[in-house]
Amino acid sequence: QSVLTQPPSASGTPGQRVTISCSGSSSNIGSDTVNWYQQLPGTAPKLLIYDDNQRPSGVPARFSGSRSGTSASLAISGLQSEDEADYYCAAWDDSLNGWVFGGGTKLTVL
């Protein structure tokens, strides 16, 4: 069981906007920033969002992140077929003294 809680699946049609939630506690999301990773099938994870809402160079503006209290969310607008992947949230946990991940959300583009 993961320390951060994500829905196991999400879906949308091309062009739609979808959001993926990530719930934690005061020792992780409540006190530290959240990062999001995208893992395409058969590949290594890729950093998608860091420090809650910052996009690394090359990540389209369609991807955005936010954090409030002990929860965070990833939003994908203008959904495209190539967005079909697993998405993971992560945060530093001050109690565990380590990084914790969500269980991952499998995004399906219908």
Place this chain on the structure above:
Amino acid sequence: EVQLVESGGGLVQPGGSLRLSCAASGLTFSIYSMNWVRQAPGKGLEWVSGISGSGGSTYYAASVKGRFTISRDNSKKTLFLQMNNLRAADTAVYYCAKAAGTAVNTHASDYWGQGTLVTVSS
């Protein structure tokens, strides 16, 4: 271009040991903290261990503490993970990941290797 290449994975019996390596190129290695993250077959990501840029600070997940040791050789731009007393539950693809800064606890992992598979089975 930053490149991370893991090696050292393979099949090992329960109770055995393995040493993973991660060779880095295209970066000033000593500036950045590094992490090991694993992914069991069909499962999600699990952080295993992290080390600061200087190597002076190390962190471990509870599941591996006392069995795994992370280290680095900045002169050779190489990260290591010594894994002892391996269990079936340690079976996973192990990824080496570079953090965006020196401290382990404050920076996201912005570059990842392709991973090396460790299988613990008799």
